[in-house]
Amino acid sequence: MKFVDEAEIRVEAGDGGNGIVSFRREKFVAKGGPNGGDGGDGGDVYLMADTNLNTLVDYQFEKYHQAERGQNGMSTNCTGKRGDDMILRVPVGTRAVDIDTAEVIGDLTKNGQKLMIAKGGWHGLGNARFTSSTNRAPRKKTNGTPGEVRNIRLELLLLADVGLLGLPNAGKSTLIRAVSSAKPKVADYPFTTLVPNLGVVRVESHRSFVIADIPGLIEGAAEGAGLGIQFLKHLERCRLLLHVVDVLPADGSDPAENAVTILKELDKYSDKLANKPRWLVFNKLDLVLEDELEEVIERVTKAINWEGPVHSIAAASRTNTERLAADILNYIELLPVEKPREQIEDAVNFKWDDYHQDVLAVADDLDEDDDFDEDDYDVEVIYKR
Template identity: 60%
Template sequence: MKFVDEAQIRVSAGDGGNGCVSFRREKFIPFGGPDGGDGGNGGSVWLVADEGLNTLVDFRHMRAFKAPRGQGGMGSQMYGKGGEDIEVRVPIGTVVTNVDTDEVIGDLTAHGQRLKVAQGGRGGLGNIHFKSSVNRAPRKSTPGTPGEVRDLKLELRLLADVGLLGFPNAGKSTFIRAVSAATPRVADYPFTTLHPNLGVVRIGTDQSFVIADIPGIIEGAADGAGLGIQFLRHVSRTSLLLHVVDIRPIDGSDPVEQVRAIEHELQAFDTELVERPRWLVINKSDVIDDEDELKQVVDDIVARLEWTAPWFVVSAAGEIGTWDVCLKVQQFFDAERAARRERTEAADDVRMRGE
């Protein structure tokens, strides 16, 4: 199934039912007072996050969702029945934007989370509300108000802890296969990965993290070239980026220039991504048999990049060094959680002392 990470839909809430003009008419009471009931409220439209969905492909075929209107009021002070709300299920990680205003309405990040995207109209008032000392038989009611109609853009952003960056054929898919149960397609031609892949890396019984492999990014991606830039939104939620680079690209290009090119594309797409923790993974070390030559090439790459963050030398195809990367990543997240816990406890202590 083709991965679909963006869709546009129209949601229409139900109109409110009209109020009723009616008078009490019973035997022996020929001129009873007003008894027109109110109209029912229209149904609203809700988006609900569902962990069982992983794409927006269903919205390719069904793009309009309309809730039922409220029933009109009736005599004998009978209120109209309200329209039923409708629920539209979307994948976890869906960001909802109003197309007309470009305003982000909500971000659904947990299973079962609900977001009201179109409010149903209010029911109109029956003539019972307009009775007064000077108007004993009002023939006035109000119509129901219309329900909201919105055009929405749905954008799926994967919820992953670690994002893989790199040029096409840098070995990202091979890396995620080596460290998780994910099985992305692997081949020796560019753009093998046409959609994001998620893999869960398990370090221990209660230690794991989610890693996302996105299509390779090429120079000029921020201007629309290649496939990767449209998926960079998926790594916007990640806490750590692993920048995978081929130690000796088959096309003879310079791995240092490849790293710099992707840094430029990150800057053009989102300056915050450049500031995010990013580790260098020098892949395909098995293509250099001589250990001294391998060390020289690696030292040259690190020195020219002036790389100060952690870096690793691996062979994803041979699963050499990949587990060391995963252990360091888990240690990074353990330290992050410990730091957050300390900050929370310190804030709680301050509040307690303030009380």
């Protein structure tokens, strides 16, 4: 299944219906008072978030969407019918961007949320509106205005609390496997991760977070090198970034230089991303001795001027990963609530099977008797012993 996270569409709201010129027919009078009705407003085009959808693939094929035109006015002062709105269903997490102005029109973050992306035209006025004092029947009327026409890019952003950043092979996929039950491909060659993986880390029945792994970044990613840039936007909504650093890269590269590369890409991409809360996570501690690890940590933190939190783990053997998950949860729960709880629930309920989402119940107090129905989620639930 191809991962589709972007589609470009053209939307046209309905034109407003025209007002008309019409006259009452009265006995012995050829033309009575004006009674031409107003037109109806044109229909609007909306996006509506729907948790049952998880890709934008349909919009890659159907690119043109039009709302109904308002009906023209009618005689006997009847107003034309308003045009029907066009409602386009999109996955929760979709952002709409006006391609021509680069304006972000809005984000759909909650099931059922609606966002207008093209406004219908105003109705024209019928001649009944223009009754004149001179007793002369006016022939005046106005036409409806055109509906808005826009070229829109739909971008599907993952709704994750925590995002993983790192060079290819740093061990991000292994980490997401270690803390959630998502099963991304793991291999010791770069770019195993071609699509973002999303894992739900459930620490207790009502305490969970969503973690996203994006393909490894390489130098020049912010300008389009490798696969990184197209996925960086997925991290925009994360509340915490984990920068995963391989302490002993198999290609012989220097962990400190590698860390600098990642931060440069982050800086180049956007201030917003660069200023997000970030933790440094040293991975593969099993490959080095304790004092070597300390030396690497010191060199890396110095190279990037780092004074923030530092964790060291071995994702493959799950060393320190459970503690990392617990620390993450405690931390993000303390952050100001940027998104309501149900939004996280939306992400959990969201059928991310195409993105390898699984749900892991890590809680000791969560067992088979819990009201956690796998069928509802279309995911695999693993209960921890």
